[in-house]
Amino acid sequence: MNLYLPVAEMSVNIFVLLGLGGAVGVLSGLFGVGGGFLMTPLLMMLGIPAPVAAATDANQIVAASISGTIAHMRRRNVDFKMGAYMVVGGLIGSKLGVQLVGYLRALGQIDFVITVLFVVMLGLIGSFMFVEGLHALRGSSGGDTGGKKPKKTPRWRLPLRTHFATSGLETSILVPLGVGGFVGVLAAILGVGGGFIMVPAMIYLIGMPTQVVVGTSLFQILFTTANTTFWQSVQNQTVDIVLALLLLIGSVIGAQIGTRLGSKLQGEQLRVLLALIVLATAAKLLLGLVLEPDDLYVIGGGGH
């Protein structure tokens, strides 16, 4: 059964999109990441133009993260003070990112930049998480997670330090602002929530307790992707509501399954599994950059 997408201007199979949303949704619930890093390339493989895929994905993540955010808020897994600083950074970053997308589209380099950024980000974070996960698996055999976490002593002292009660730590507000801002830029360019960067940054850089990390990152993602959706609509006209709705129906159901699966599985094993998925995606994209393309000629965005 096919459906015509009004903004992407093409006909697509409904069940393919529902399945894609569902698979990515399971990951989202399992790891607290938006799953955008898989969704954007998969949509592009279906023939959806890259900027439409990325912007629509951001819109879909708004929907996917509201239900997750509410669930985590109920379980008091959100550090609102930390989240608020990250949101402010995210709003600024995503606005800048949308601007950058328009500029790169005009240059005809948006696809290349998207792919390179995916390879670098996913490659670095995937390897880091893989090594860390293996260490943890070998080190703590069956110990409770987070209990014997070594106290992080900051290497450098930034100004504007403040106390975050929920996380039980003290850090400069520049850290959550910076992390949020960086993730905001990525949200706009790549159509990712950025959880796969934020979660490790919050654990390793800020030193937040594991149980508030996922909830707080979802909280930030919700605001950043909403901002991205709005500005992509205004400046680039690349958000397809119908496509986003189809993806979200699949992804929200998938996310519920993922959340329940997550509570049954061990944290360290999950981290290694996520690392492997991230690395596989990076490798796939890297091949696309270094192998000679089938067709040297591509049709530029041009636009309407």
Add this chain to the structure above:
Amino acid sequence: MMRALWTSLLLALVATLAPAAGAALVSDLSHTEVKVSYRYEGETLLVFGSLPEPGGHVVVEVRGPAKARTIQRKGQVMGVLWMNVEDLTIQDFPGYYALLSDAPVAEFLGPAERNRLGLGRDALFAAAEYRGDPAQAAPRDYFDGLLRHMTDAGLYQEKPGAVRIKQDRLFRAELRMPSRAPVGEYAIVVRQVKDGSVVHRDTQTLTVAKTGIEKWLYDLAYDHPAWYGVMAVLVALFAGWFVGMITRGEAEH
């Protein structure tokens, strides 16, 4: 069933036209408007009509709305990465082009005449205006690259044999519009060719337009993008919350 119906319709048409034969080539379309709704998967139309005199060949040329097309060429940078290195823009190139005929056009029309009429690949290339000055490849390579992409999407078609001629008087051809066909006005020109030149011609106009919710969303996205953006966010928030409520509700039972 459909074919039988059209054939009988055409026979009736030619019967009434027969006394006036010699006057003009008469063509028509099965429908003059293609409506792009949410179920749109492309459409097949019938171009049909009668010929004023027997013999010769029939060419049906269809041109969709024109716009500038930018073609980028990938090259290897730093010996490893493939990225877009050059581009060429072709001005006012049709977003859809179909050339249907009863035999390969080159067999009955010479290159000079094809170029003059703008029929086919070589004629389109000769008529195109370019912007940009690529150094690594000739404009023709860019042009062929564009047509390759358009052919894959069904937006460029050359179909010798698609036009059927019956009893030297009637012709019909099936015209396939893919779902990617751009919205706008399409010009359909039917030509009868004899001894290497066009002896009769007739034109029709086809409109491809969005309708219903497709039109509403598309217009909103381009005419009122801020409202579209607000709506996209609100719809996502509500839908995400709503679906989440349902799934959580089930989980607690």
